[in-house]
Amino acid sequence: MELSKQFKAKIYVVSVINVCVLPTNVGVSYAPKLEENIADDVHTDLAKAQQIVKDSGQDYEANLLSGEPREEIINFAKEKQIDLIVIGKSGTHALERLFTGSVTRYISEHSKTSILIVS
Amino acid sequence: MFKKILVAIDGSKSSFNALDSAVTLAKQFNSELYLVSVVNTVNLPTNVGVSYVPGLTKDLRDSSKRELDKAAQIVSKTGLTYQTELLDGEPREELTIFPQENGIDLIVMGKTGTNALTRVFVGSVTRFVSEHSDINVLIVV
Numbered sequence: 001m002e003l004s005k006q007f008k009a010k011i012y013v014v015s016v017i018n019v020c021v022l023p024t025n026v027g028v029s030y031a032p033k034l035e036e037n038i039a040d041d042v043h044t045d046l047a048k049a050q051q052i053v054k055d056s057g058q059d060y061e062a063n064l065l066s067g068e069p070r071e072e073i074i075n076f077a078k079e080k081q082i083d084l085i086v087i088g089k090s091g092t093h094a095l096e097r098l099f100t101g102s103v104t105r106y107i108s109e110h111s112k113t114s115i116l117i118v119s
Numbered sequence: 120m121f122k123k124i125l126v127a128i129d130g131s132k133s134s135f136n137a138l139d140s141a142v143t144l145a146k147q148f149n150s151e152l153y154l155v156s157v158v159n160t161v162n163l164p165t166n167v168g169v170s171y172v173p174g175l176t177k178d179l180r181d182s183s184k185r186e187l188d189k190a191a192q193i194v195s196k197t198g199l200t201y202q203t204e205l206l207d208g209e210p211r212e213e214l215t216i217f218p219q220e221n222g223i224d225l226i227v228m229g230k231t232g233t234n235a236l237t238r239v240f241v242g243s244v245t246r247f248v249s250e251h252s253d254i255n256v257l258i259v260v
Contacts, residue, residue: 002120006147108230108249108258114140116257117249 001056003116009083011053011060014076015046016069039066070106077113085115121145125153125223127214127244130186133229137259138190141227144257145199150224152201154190155217156183157210180205211247218254227257 004011017039046064053060065072077085090101108115126141128134138154145152158180187203194201206213218226228245249256 006120105246105250109246112260114230114257114259116255118255119253 001053001058003084003086004058005056008059011058012076012080012082013046013049013053013060013062014073015042015049015064016072017042017064017066018069019066020068039064069103070110073103073107074111077111082113085111085113087115087117089117089119121148121150121224123153123221123223124148124150124225124227125155125218125221126190127210127226127228127248128154128156128186128190129210129229129244130156130182131229131231131242133231133242133259134186135190135193135229137227137229137257138193140257140259142194142197142199144225144227146197150199152194152199153221153223154187154194154201154203155206155214156187156204157206157208157213158183159210160207161209180207210244211251214244214248215252218252223254225255225257226252227259230258230260 001011003009019035043064046062050062063076065076085107087104087107089104104117108117121144124141124145126138128138141152144150160176184205187205191201191203206217226248228248230245231242245258249258
């Protein structure tokens with residue numbers, strides 16, 4: 001937000017519901033509530049982020065995507081002609097908190113967009 | 120937000136793109152720029168029949184110095200405050216340690232290096248620094 005204020009940039013707040021790694025092969029063939037629960041979670045986080053941007057009075061757009069996070073973010077950035085992806089260094093898992101998140105690493109290698117990795 | 124911005128210069132086009140971005144940012148945030156090149160003295164061929172190549176380190180240093188001067192030239196035209204630093208050692212380590220010791224807020228690096236291979240992939244130095252540094256890293260394509 002500090003950056004977008006300086007450059008009067010539009011902020012795209014994006015969350016991705018990861019529907020690709022759901023346990024579909026663990027005895028039950030389908031867990032109807034699972035996807036819904038994940039979607040709710042992601043939605044809550046996105047709404048929180050959206051509120052923060054809204055309060056700052058900046059131009060923004062919130063997007064809730066669904067799919068494989070790496071691919072979705074790269075494609076989204078390409079389609080919307082994003083100039084800069086800002087992403088946290090580590091993800092939400094305990095392991096990923098120690099290392100650089102796999103999504104961050106993947107995007108930094110495969111995206112044609114400049115990326116700011118925030119520690 | 121960014122008081123001190125470091126730009127890693129290795130002479131690649133990508134590193135000069137990084138410099139452009141850093142200059143734009145520095146103007147907006149009134150930041151001080153640190154232009155840093157590292158002479159890679161770790162990967163010298165010390166075990167290939169000859170024990171020591173006296174001119175080699177000097178050649179490497181001269182070429183790094185030239186790129187650094189080129190970068191300094193670009194920045195000096197903008198009127199921004201800057202300093203240049205020519206370091207010696209393993210680039211990954213130097214670029215992880217130097218920013219920490221000098222209170223850098225943001226490291227700006229090119230995505231790819233100067234080798235043919237790293238031009239296709241993300242440079243190994245960029246990857247290492249982005250994973251091992253506690254400082255924010257901007258990777259410029």
